[in-house]
Each structure stands twice: as structure tokens, then as C-alpha cells.
Amino acid sequence: MLRYITALITCSAIVLGTIHGSAVAADAKFDPSNPFYAPSTLPFHAPPFDKIKDEDYQPAIEAGMAEQLSEIQAIADNPAAATFDNTMVAMEKAGQLFQRAMAAFRVVAGANTNPVLQKVRTEEAPKLAAHRDAIYLNAKLFARVASLYQQRATLKLDPESLRLLGVTYDMFVRSGANLSEADKTKLKKLNEEISTLSNAFSTKLLAATKDGAYLTTDKSALAGLSDAQIAAAAQAAQSRKQEGYVLPLQNTTQQPDLASLSVRATREALFEKSWDRTERSDANDTRDDIAHLAQLRARRAQLLGYPNHAAWKLGDQMAKTPEAALKFMDALVPGATAKAASEGKDIQDVIDAQKGGFTLQPWDWNFYSEQVRKAKYDLNDAEVKPYFELNNVLENGVFYAANQLYGISFKERRDIPVYHSDVRVFEVSDADGKPLALFYCDYFKRDNKNGGAWMDSFVEQSKLLGTLPVVYNVANLPKPTPGEPAFISFTDVTTMFHEFGHALNGMFANTEYPSLSGAATARDFVEFPSQFNEHWALYPAALAHYARHYKTGAPMPADLVAKIKKAENFNQGYKLTELVAAAELDMQWHTLAASAALQQPDAFEKQALEKMHILLAAVPPRYRSSYFSHIWNSGYSAGYYAYLWSEMLDDDAYQWFEEHGGLTRANGDRFRQMVLSRGNTEDLAKMYAAWRGKDPSVEPMMRYRGLQESAH
Numbered sequence: 001m002l003r004y005i006t007a008l009i010t011c012s013a014i015v016l017g018t019i020h021g022s023a024v025a026a027d028a029k030f031d032p033s034n035p036f037y038a039p040s041t042l043p044f045h046a047p048p049f050d051k052i053k054d055e056d057y058q059p060a061i062e063a064g065m066a067e068q069l070s071e072i073q074a075i076a077d078n079p080a081a082a083t084f085d086n087t088m089v090a091m092e093k094a095g096q097l098f099q100r101a102m103a104a105f106r107v108v109a110g111a112n113t114n115p116v117l118q119k120v121r122t123e124e125a126p127k128l129a130a131h132r133d134a135i136y137l138n139a140k141l142f143a144r145v146a147s148l149y150q151q152r153a154t155l156k157l158d159p160e161s162l163r164l165l166g167v168t169y170d171m172f173v174r175s176g177a178n179l180s181e182a183d184k185t186k187l188k189k190l191n192e193e194i195s196t197l198s199n200a201f202s203t204k205l206l207a208a209t210k211d212g213a214y215l216t217t218d219k220s221a222l223a224g225l226s227d228a229q230i231a232a233a234a235q236a237a238q239s240r241k242q243e244g245y246v247l248p249l250q251n252t253t254q255q256p257d258l259a260s261l262s263v264r265a266t267r268e269a270l271f272e273k274s275w276d277r278t279e280r281s282d283a284n285d286t287r288d289d290i291a292h293l294a295q296l297r298a299r300r301a302q303l304l305g306y307p308n309h310a311a312w313k314l315g316d317q318m319a320k321t322p323e324a325a326l327k328f329m330d331a332l333v334p335g336a337t338a339k340a341a342s343e344g345k346d347i348q349d350v351i352d353a354q355k356g357g358f359t360l361q362p363w364d365w366n367f368y369s370e371q372v373r374k375a376k377y378d379l380n381d382a383e384v385k386p387y388f389e390l391n392n393v394l395e396n397g398v399f400y401a402a403n404q405l406y407g408i409s410f411k412e413r414r415d416i417p418v419y420h421s422d423v424r425v426f427e428v429s430d431a432d433g434k435p436l437a438l439f440y441c442d443y444f445k446r447d448n449k450n451g452g453a454w455m456d457s458f459v460e461q462s463k464l465l466g467t468l469p470v471v472y473n474v475a476n477l478p479k480p481t482p483g484e485p486a487f488i489s490f491t492d493v494t495t496m497f498h499e500f501g502h503a504l505n506g507m508f509a510n511t512e513y514p515s516l517s518g519a520a521t522a523r524d525f526v527e528f529p530s531q532f533n534e535h536w537a538l539y540p541a542a543l544a545h546y547a548r549h550y551k552t553g554a555p556m557p558a559d560l561v562a563k564i565k566k567a568e569n570f571n572q573g574y575k576l577t578e579l580v581a582a583a584e585l586d587m588q589w590h591t592l593a594a595s596a597a598l599q600q601p602d603a604f605e606k607q608a609l610e611k612m613h614i615l616l617a618a619v620p621p622r623y624r625s626s627y628f629s630h631i632w633n634s635g636y637s638a639g640y641y642a643y644l645w646s647e648m649l650d651d652d653a654y655q656w657f658e659e660h661g662g663l664t665r666a667n668g669d670r671f672r673q674m675v676l677s678r679g680n681t682e683d684l685a686k687m688y689a690a691w692r693g694k695d696p697s698v699e700p701m702m703r704y705r706g707l708q709e710s711a712h
């Protein structure tokens, strides 16, 4: 199963701090006609996208920061002794304008951007970093939090409040609250430099990915693509006002079209476009940025008292230390690379049998592995796609599984304004019929959308604030020509289940405090609910319900289902190797000491992969360092291993379901009550063990991937 895909959730908790808030009069200079001025009057406080114009974001974000700072300062300056209520609860209530402006801005900046929004993003990036610092480096505020933390044993707090206090105190300390004034100034400067560089990286990468598209006027170069794919390539060229055909780049190293393109020169050219997108020594070259980012992050870690960036980042994670994460990954390398090598041999056999006369290269892998797959696994996308019409997958698959497990139901709302016409909105009702959440989905690829797929929230659930969750999923699924149904691959089906798993984590949130709500968990836990939800895509009762032929309504034939399941084990060596390679790269960059020299990214990358025994010529990392957006601009630095770590959890959890009767309301309700609704309200390892009855083990993961025989 192609997991993790490029899915990520935009962790506002990591990027923007976790201070949330309630309605308060806005800054005097802030125009009351700005649509963010007052809380939204729409159902669930949904953002009023019909009223929001591009130029409304920046003044609202700035007024929101000013308002939050004055609220925070009032808490810090309170002459009364610190109490949980006048400090912790007051902090949770602060910054609501900032929150609602940023939540709306994040979606358009990530999924529907334009030059105006990019300019806002560039201008605000350093201010946002400074804003976070102004809160977490406020000495008077920290003194109040610290005094409460010292008295925590006598405050008689409920467990969630105690957790809030512990998490907040830790966040202050990790943000540098214990530093001297001089060091705090250094830290602020480093944070701003890092934020600016990270933003520059992101802007360059978006441009590089767009510019890197493969362009040809020679239709024969596209041999192997279907008529529909060629038509889409012609349309892509047209929309860019270019002659001929365009194959836009996906954000991963491998490109989907490489599986079909039969002209080897075209494959090589497309692969090179992808591989070198940010290494062309032009305005979009990111190598200098990432080398400096790694160095600045190492210096920041040193200032905060940690040996390296990874040690700083992992302190509050389930893995706790880089060593534990590296040990976990090292354990995956031998099995992954041995399987990849044997898959490579199968492919070379096909090349040789066809008298190809060349050695397998990365750009050949998917083309020939597709043939190996057809020969050995006898499944191709064209055969399955008629059974996976997007809307049917959504309503009769993704929604259906959630209904069977948790009793929730969905009704489309066409009256809620959206930021793009591709976006759909559903109201989610709980099993007892009560309103639970709003869910938005924005599935189709656009050139002005960041790559991959992700989940985020417009409104977070909080009993304290009286808010219900408003969450969304974004993906980059191929958009059909107008009027045609959208047929998707099983990989795309999996992506939809995955992102919806994040959405469930947000929608089931049932917590007092917004900063502990929903998906505001550790990075090596946050992918657990999403990856776990992928399992239902192939669960027989769910599959039978949604996998129906778009014309006849006939269920997918049993032999085709069997083929899909068998195909799940196909290419697992390659897939795990490219992921572990990317995760190792991330960890190697971020265990550099502050004293290390500025690195040459290409040499560093090669050396790092050699050192970890994962440098296979035909199996490049899923992301090259220079376009590894997760680690340079989205909160996953020293955290890419988390996808694999979470897989250990999700397979282990699914095994529990298998042992307890599978897709049932009783199982779903117990999981919702003990895990999905709990957010970050308790220690995550303990939460997991309490639900599972034991600590997670790695065996189910190796077994589900076909890398180890069943113990049963």
C-alpha cells in the first residue's frame, strides 16, 4: 500500500504556536468592515469566503497579532497572583481574531495561492515567528506559568488541566523561556532568519515544480500514455499558453507518468526534470537555502541547550530521542533494501528478456515494475479505475466506513461559502443526530496548490470556547475533463481514507482546551489515526459498498479484489526503501552539530545515504533534500520518521480490530472514546497502551507490508 503518500497535516500548533482565543474587541485601527473583524455568523463559525478578499488577510493577521499580544500582556501584568484560571484559561481564550484570520489564510496560501497571497505570506513569515517569540519569550508570562507548574501537585487540577499546564510549561522551556535576555535576543534573530529562509525555500519550490514540467511538441514522445492522459497534457499546455504537451511535476521524486511512458528518453528527461527541479543553479535553486537552514537550526538547538536540532524536536515526541528514531529506522533498512534489491532483479530480468541492453535506472523502475506487476500481479489501474469514481468512493466508501464504525452521517451543504469552486462542504451529524462538525474537501490538483495532501482546521473544537470543529482535506487528485466522472487509482482512494482519518481526529475532538484539541498531538502520533483509517479501504464490507462499476453499478469482481490485495505487497521493498531513505536524510541533516561546516547538499546527501546503507542506485529517496518540503517548510523537520513510526501504531491497532470483530460500532466507539476524541489530553504512549492493552509492536507492520511471514 502506498502510504504516507505526501500526506501531512499542517500543524498549526508547531508552526504558529498553540495560543488560541475568544472574541474580544479588535484593534482600534482595524477596519470593522473587514470580514474577520467579528466572529463568523455562519453555521459552525465557518469562514465567510464569499466576503473575504485577498487584501483582507494581511490587516486581519496583523490586527490579530496585536490583539493577542495585548491580551497576553494583560495576563502577564495581572497584579493578582497567578491562578490556573487567570493565566492558563485566559491564555487559551486569547487571540481569537488571529486564529480565525490565520486559519482561513493557511488554506488559501496552501491550496489556492496567487501573487498577492504569496506576497502576504512572505511579508508575514518573519512577523509570525516574532509574534510566537513575543509570547513564549515573555518573561512575566513564563514566571506565572512556571509558578503554577511548581505548585501543580497542590492545585487540585483535573487531568486535562494538569496536562495543559505541563504541555504549556514545556513549550515555554523549549522555546527558550529560561534563556538570559541576551540569548533570547539571539534566539529571536535565529527564529526570524529560519522562518524567512524556510519561506524562501517554499516559494522557490513551488515555482521550480511548476517550471520543471516536461514540455514537448512531439506527440510521439508521449507514447504509452492513454488518449485521456495525452488530452490532459494538451490541456495543461493550453492553460499555460504553451505549444504542445505538458506533464506537470508532482512533488515526489518519481512521477506517475513514468509508469506508462514507453520512450526511454522521455522517461529519463521527465525524471531529470523532477530530480533537478531545485538544482539548476537558477533563481529557484534551493541548495544554498537548505544548507543554511540546517546550520541555523543546529545553532538554535545549541543555544537552547541541545546537541542538535533533532534532539530538541524529539524531546516531546513519543520516540523522545533521535537515537531511538534512528534505531527504529535502522531496523527497517536490511529488510527494506533486500526486498528492493530482489524487486530490482525481477525488473532487470524483464529488461534483459526484452533485449533492452541497459541497466535499470530510477526512471525505468515504474515502467518495468508495471510490467512485472501485470505479469506477476495481473492488475492495472485501467482495470480498477471504473470502480473508483471519486464521489462514490467518498460517500459510499470513506463516509460509509465512518458511519459503520462511529454512527456519524453526512449531508452536503451548498450554502456554505468556499474559497474555490472545486471545494465541497458536508455537515456531519453524530449518531444521536446532533451536529458534530463541518467537513470541507478540495481534492483536485491545481497549479496554485502545494503538492501532496493534507488536513487542517478552520475552527478547533473546544468546550471552553463553545466551538465545534470545522475541518478540511486537501489533495492533488487528477481533475477530469469537464463533464466527465473522476476516476481515481486505488492509491488515490487510500489518500482519501488517510486524510479523512486526520479529519476524524479533528471532528471527534471532545476536549476543554483548544490547544489540546483534535490533531494537536505529537508528530510521531498524528499520522496514526490517518494511517489507521486507510485499513478500511480494503475491508471487505466497506469495499463491497463503494467499489462499484460507474456504469453498471456492478460490484467489483472477487478476483479483481483479490488482485488489489495481492498487489498491496507489490513493490513494498522500493516503497519502504524510498521512505526510509528520505527519513534518514531528514535525521542526518538535523543531527548536525552547530560546529559542523556548512554542507554541500549533494555530497552530504550521498554520504548520509551511504552511511545508513541505503544508497541504492535505482531507488532514490522519495524526496531529494533540495525539494523535501516536509522538513524545510512544514513542521516535519527531524520528524519524517514519524510516518513510519505511526505505521507501527496503525498496523498494531488494526490488528486489535481484527482480533475483536473488525468494522463494528462497539469497536469504533471504544476507539473514538479512548483515542480519537482525546487529542493531546494525556500522555500519548499511555493513551495508546490503555486502549490497546499493551505497548505497540513492530511485527504487524512488517507482516502487513509482506516483509515478514505471519506469526499466526
Ligand SMILES: [Zn+2]
Residues within 6 Å of the ligand: 007, 008, 009, 498, 499, 502, 527, 530
Ligand atoms: Zn497524514
